[in-house]
Structure formats: C-alpha cells, structure tokens
Amino acid sequence: MDEFPSELDAKSMDKDDKVAVIGDEAYARESRLRSLLKAISYRIIGTVATASIALGVTGDATTAITIGAVEPIAKIVIYYVHERVWQLAPRGFIRRIFRRSRITG
Secondary structure, X not given: OOOOOOOOOHHHOOOOOEEEEEOOEEEEEOOHHHHHXXXXXXXXXXXXXXXXXXXXXXXXXXXXHHHHHHHHHHHHHHHHHHHHHHHHOOOOHHHHHHHHHHHHO
8 A cells, every 4th residue: 555645544544545636635535335335324314314304293103114215216316307407507507607697796
C-alpha cells in the first residue's frame, strides 16, 4: 500500500480505497462496495423511519408495514422520473438562467 498523507488513517481504509489529491488536500476515496453498503444501510434506516412515523400517525401496524414496503419502491420510481426530467434540460441550461438573473437582477 502506498504511503498515506498524515491526515488520513491508513489503518481504517480498505485495500481498494484510493487517495485523491486535489490541490494540497488529500481525500480518501471509498471502495464501490463500501459505498453500496452505505447506500443499502441508509435506505433501510429511511424505510424503518418511514414505517415508524406511519405507525405513530395511524396507530395501525399493518398500515405502517404496508407504507414501509411501498415507500422504497415509490422512491425509486420517483427518483428515476426525476432523473429523466432533468435529462430534458440541456446541459448548461440552468447555469445560463442563473447568469441571466444575475445580470438583470
């Protein structure tokens, strides 16, 4: 393993982790597996939170479990649609809008 800058703890990094140097700063890049595991754990926490809120609001465990089961699927669909809508905006379109508003505003 290459030598890590002193700011990074080499012991806590996987062998697949990399170090990116941007300017004078060194940043540890996570492995794809670690990022995937974090995404899965985040989704589980979010779903449990949603089901818990649903249970608190409705007082019905069956309803809360149903909402908890439907929520991740709905969010995947919503995210996909959101991404596709953003694909309709040409690259740089939003930047041009903000530049125009700064000039006229």
